[in-house]
Amino acid sequence: MRRRDCVLVVDFGAQYAQLIARRIRDAKVYSEIVAPSDLKRRIAAGGVIGLVLSGGPKSVYANDAPRIDLTELVGGVPMLGICYGAQLIADQLGGEVRRTGVAEFGRTMLRSVSGSVLLGELPEENIVWMSHNDVITAPPGNAVVTGSTDASPVAAFEDLRNEVYGVQFHPEVVHTERGDEILKRFLFEVCGASPSYTTVSVIDAAVEEIRARVGDERVLCGLSGGVDSAVAAALVHKAVGDKLVCVFVDHGLLRKGEAEAVVRTFRERMGMNLVEVKAADKFLQRLKGVTDPEEKRKAIGETFIRVFEEVARAGLGPDSAQPRLRVSHEREPASQQASLSKGELKEVPRFLVQGTLYPDIVESGTSQSATIKSHHNVGGLPETMDFELIEPLRNLFKDEVRRIGEELGLSEEIVWRQPFPGPGLAVRIIGEVSPERLEILREADAIVLEEIKRAGLYKELWQSFAVLPAIKSVGVMGDERTYAYPVIVRAVKSEDAMTADWARLPYEVLERIATRIINEVEGVNRVAYDISSKPPATIEWE
Numbered sequence: 001m002r003r004r005d006c007v008l009v010v011d012f013g014a015q016y017a018q019l020i021a022r023r024i025r026d027a028k029v030y031s032e033i034v035a036p037s038d039l040k041r042r043i044a045a046g047g048v049i050g051l052v053l054s055g056g057p058k059s060v061y062a063n064d065a066p067r068i069d070l071t072e073l074v075g076g077v078p079m080l081g082i083c084y085g086a087q088l089i090a091d092q093l094g095g096e097v098r099r100t101g102v103a104e105f106g107r108t109m110l111r112s113v114s115g116s117v118l119l120g121e122l123p124e125e126n127i128v129w130m131s132h133n134d135v136i137t138a139p140p141g142n143a144v145v146t147g148s149t150d151a152s153p154v155a156a157f158e159d160l161r162n163e164v165y166g167v168q169f170h171p172e173v174v175h176t177e178r179g180d181e182i183l184k185r186f187l188f189e190v191c192g193a194s195p196s197y198t199t200v201s202v203i204d205a206a207v208e209e210i211r212a213r214v215g216d217e218r219v220l221c222g223l224s225g226g227v228d229s230a231v232a233a234a235l236v237h238k239a240v241g242d243k244l245v246c247v248f249v250d251h252g253l254l255r256k257g258e259a260e261a262v263v264r265t266f267r268e269r270m271g272m273n274l275v276e277v278k279a280a281d282k283f284l285q286r287l288k289g290v291t292d293p294e295e296k297r298k299a300i301g302e303t304f305i306r307v308f309e310e311v312a313r314a315g316l317g318p319d320s321a322q323p324r325l326r327v328s329h330e331r332e333p334a335s336q337q338a339s340l341s342k343g344e345l346k347e348v349p350r351f352l353v354q355g356t357l358y359p360d361i362v363e364s365g366t367s368q369s370a371t372i373k374s375h376h377n378v379g380g381l382p383e384t385m386d387f388e389l390i391e392p393l394r395n396l397f398k399d400e401v402r403r404i405g406e407e408l409g410l411s412e413e414i415v416w417r418q419p420f421p422g423p424g425l426a427v428r429i430i431g432e433v434s435p436e437r438l439e440i441l442r443e444a445d446a447i448v449l450e451e452i453k454r455a456g457l458y459k460e461l462w463q464s465f466a467v468l469p470a471i472k473s474v475g476v477m478g479d480e481r482t483y484a485y486p487v488i489v490r491a492v493k494s495e496d497a498m499t500a501d502w503a504r505l506p507y508e509v510l511e512r513i514a515t516r517i518i519n520e521v522e523g524v525n526r527v528a529y530d531i532s533s534k535p536p537a538t539i540e541w542e
């Protein structure tokens, strides 16, 4: 299959690499982020019609500055350097970068020349967003200067013959007034891209690719009830129909009433083959004594895969139109576990679908960005696995996934559900996960959600939930001294979970939540509200 046209964002450790890719996709051109070390391989794979070299925190002169050999690329594929990327171009192609002692941060006035291909018909003076210490003092050999600021004599340059462009400022951030226009000029005028990356085209391409890969094999999909796995399942279902069997593992770490809702929605309403696995005991057993957050995630990820493998080994029947298997890891009479026996094995699925998203992959550590948390569906996978993974959303951002879900006909309730982490409530319980502590958190969380929905705030918040810390504090209820847990309420606004701001919830809503939790949840005598943003905090507490 021909690779679709793609503009690559080479990530030199920029805060904004994701944002650049987003802007490009918003212009309906497909974009991927690639680490410098992967660039050659990705170009060789085909379809690359342009490169954007991102910014980065290093000086081009630093010993450990990330580099690529531009001389090999020049003339072959159009490139646009942004900030560090522009400095790298200048440094390698005959220009000059210096530390002049005058840095530029924030809003800056750019003066541009007329007739520039990249800058188009910008007014002579324009506000752009700057963030740099080093300064380009001479453009690359074949380039002309097309823009400057007080501190940057070469704030924009272009070499038309080789299709090499550079801007010292950041066109991807909203503070650069005509940034969008500049990026679009690069995409359409320079790279010759066509605006054909749409929701329908993404679905069509994914369906075609999944069909070609799967053939007559069986596919297993882990459903969590969240948006990502639901959309992944619906997409694979569209591609391979009844060859897909969805497995819903109730790991006992779900929110109140969630397991029942998942079964109702997918089996009864959407008519998918759904196997429900009740495995709470197994997960809780595995989590006993585990307090380290990363260890918790890995333990859960690994247990997930083992449970899937067990289901697969037990066989899904020759035609899984009807769910014919119920596996239970809870203590049940031996006779009820007979369905796990090898006697039923007819066909073992070869593929496993996961709703991994792009930010999961980027955050789990490309070679340029540090590991922040190993999301269980990426970094937490055990090394030995019996499945080949199908990850149809692996190049998509959350809002793109939601649009695809809508296009596939999923209900609004599912498509607009707030994200919920794969490891569930376990990463919202600090310290050991025990049945008692789970119960406290589950009840408190249900109250938070109920009150947020009642106040009409659910959809405008990225997430809203409760967290149970591992401390207790003194309180007084009636005439009794209490020594009980506090519950922390977390509500954030976000575009894509890469950054988040704490939500300014109305006091009345906070008050209702606090009063209800303290009155209704046994074992809690205090409620606090988390007012940290991401960064420096993360959305989840572990």
Ligand code: XMP
Residues within 6 Å of the ligand: 297, 373, 374, 375, 376, 377, 419, 420, 421, 422, 423, 463, 497, 534, 537, 538, 539, 540, 541, 542
């Ligand atoms: P953090 O806590 O890193 O979370 O700011 C960012 C977003 O990712 C969700 N999250 C997860 N999703 N598996 C998932 O599918 C995970 O292991 C996981 N951990 C965090 C989190 O809820 C937030 O929306």
